[in-house]
Amino acid sequence: MHGDDQVAQWRELFPVTGHWTYLYAGSIHPCPKPVGDAMHAFIEKVENGGEAAWPGAFDAFGKLREAFARLIHTKARNIVVTESTSAAVSLASKLIAPKPGQNVVLNDLDFMTDSYPWLACHPGVEVRFVPSRAGKIVTADLMAQVDSKTAAIGLCAVTVGSGFRFDLNEVRAALGSRDIPLLVDGAQALGLVDIDVGSPKIEFLATTASKWLMGPAGVGFLYVDDRYLGAAPPSVGWLSAANVGDWDVRHIRLHDDALRFQGGMLNLVGVVGALAGLELVEQIGREAIERRVRDLTAYLLAGLEQIGVPIWTPRADRERAGIVFFRPKDPAALHAKLKARHIYCGHFLGGIRLDPNFYNTVEELDRFLAVVREHQAD
Template identity: 35%
Template structure:
């Protein structure tokens, strides 16, 4: 199926050039249909007549595992990316005097959970970025024998810098640290192989590049870390057999990442996530990456012709779907783009453009024409 045929999944394409997936994505038609079916079934009372958990949870878990090249036992569903990062911060064994390393380009969701550990005597090292992110060279310069966590975004929200996760993981593991990844700006647009990359813990909300609902997050915990993490919350479904309910037994927890999952999950969100993951895997992540990099190549070339200040790295391997740049009057040009029905983000004094696979070269050209006018 040709990529432009998928534009039918996104009604907004009829009225807007929607280039804002790093903020929040429009929901595909099939995602809305899936969520509507669940809500209508619940309205009819069918949820109380069927087994729990619904089969869609296992099916969505399998799709998420496929997307990450993980096992289903390593996948859980949470509410937000922050939930996953806070779980990592609170559950990992980090003692007073030990340290966490991150760079000064991180979104606050991957900063505050670690700063929250300072009250326990944990040192948080926020190091200056290199070309918009954390490079292996910058990490190597600040690692030591007391480093326990390297926290990094796979793609930075502002610069669009794409981290070299395998290299960061090697350095972290050699120092005895774990690699915790905020993947919200990459999952769904570039391939993610957690095994090859050496990722220990990863979290990514569905609302951006995954084209899924707000309030549903994929959590990955490497198998060998599942037993070593101390659950922050004691969910009643974290044990292998929750029933009978009056047999209180917290001695044995589930052997999989489901022990970290709320007992009342966002089921309608999981229905939507299942449909969204099915769509992305149908299109193909490699194909999506190629399309998005081609679109951002076109954008970068046009911005260079206009002589604008570009924050995002030019090399294809160093970026994903985000391009950030400045004009002489950012606020004015943001307003001009909106008036022309071209939707982008305004972030930290930059215009941030983030196309997905269903966007077209013509939409990129439309943005460039507005800026040139």
Template identity: 35%
Template structure:
């Protein structure tokens, strides 16, 4: 039986705020902060012996591997999701006349590494249908010239969650790779890279993995690694190769070949502790709990007559919920004045898709309570009523 009170003790932020903004940035739990303090202490006093500073030898690879059901040899650390996606784009190397299939409302980092290859390569944008993407539309867009299907597992604004296994089947049927941006799902939604058939998955740690910016992981399916020519190389690309020198370049046969230079150790120590915390709580527990919280939130907002742009079905949902109100900034400000912090609202979200015009994004994690969700809903109700 999970003791939520004990888990919440790891999150001092709960003493002062109702924090519901994990799709923007995750708060650092006590265990992560302590790891950073240890690192800093060591940096001040002993000049940074990495082991003394608490830096795990494998940089947390094994823990991330456990989180996404990979083998640790399939995991490299990268600075962030964008670098991971660029490495994947560099490896799949689309040829002239080929195409990449993605959706029309992705985060820019998912698209840019491929857009820059145009006009030789065509980026095909599958239109979202009111905030969800239909498998039949992806199926129609993919053909034998498709090099990769590239998506975010969970959409950054409304939390729509793809059926990755179905996407992989479509991609693989045509010899294409499935490249996944996992920053909005790793640490909160269960991921089984092998069962889902994912070829590349990149995720930064500063959101749902509750760490400072600077650390992230790239998974590459092991069957692909040997044939991968890393687009970036440096001293770390040859780690583990005994005869490392500057005259010859030999890559190891695992994902470390994608690493380049010194990682953000200070962030990795926190990521490692946060991943232990998440794994201790249990991946299935976290997913179920967060789906319960966003489900409850969506139901209450719909009951108030508000339009929710996030699908109602649990299988398409995640930790993010997005809904429409008149004057969203006024509602957000009213919530903040009561100590309730959603991700907020931005006018430029409508550029991603018109359905996000005048919306607020909320993103609870597993340690949030039902009372906090209800306080949020009540805060929205009052903010709307106070205008009328």
């Protein structure tokens, strides 16, 4: 584990640590001080200068695309800045544009973000769900649903409930030479797990700034593989056009990169904050964050196993990332007890979800485990 001094320094960046034992980083991440400072500074610029704040914000937008591209080992030209993961998945589904009679293969462990666009916006396309087993999706089960009419496979790199982490190499290898796009939801993975969109090849990667990337809500990202960059955008705005500066309302020349999928005015405060969040990930180091979170989640799993509560999260390090999900007796009552003791975590699907981040301490986890022990013994 990291030294106490290092952790104490990290905690100074997170005002939330003065109020809560916050164990829900994969939900709405508490705003780190540098992110809040960047957004406050930008708001002051808008208060005092209006449009004068635009050049700096547009510069931040460019830097944001670059920083996100660095994180996933690609180029800024492939990045669309969206409002959310949901908007990104929805856009990807429109670019994949399956025809009636085709199917898309999803799974039971997906979030609603990942199924709704297919269910609501693509009539005549069959949506198949691979059943999970003990909180995991087995690649052979997934492949059993894939056939010659499969237009796409959608999955969460790390699933929202059990926290199962897919082996993306294994999935891509199982597809062999079949040319089926992978649409990966990285909302519970990016910032922790290293995803390189070139290896294994991923055609679309959707996520939000507001979880493990420590940015504000209202900003998301979509990585779009080169082969889709020429596609007709499902919607456009003035940012989509390379000739917008001509003031020619009669003609549009779309950008030849992912900018063509942008719309109109950006969420500027969000862009500035999201950039500060990504810079913080770079400053702390994604690998250091992953290692620290792996240690903390392993500690939690061991503690919960000792208490004897049913755990949904797979145990192997390679099959999980930042989420620990367990099913105690009366989870609503336990959730209320935890909240009363200023311990913040999630409660859904009949259980409790914990997502510790690198600034959490072993003492905080011990405090949490003590409440669970007491609750189970009651």
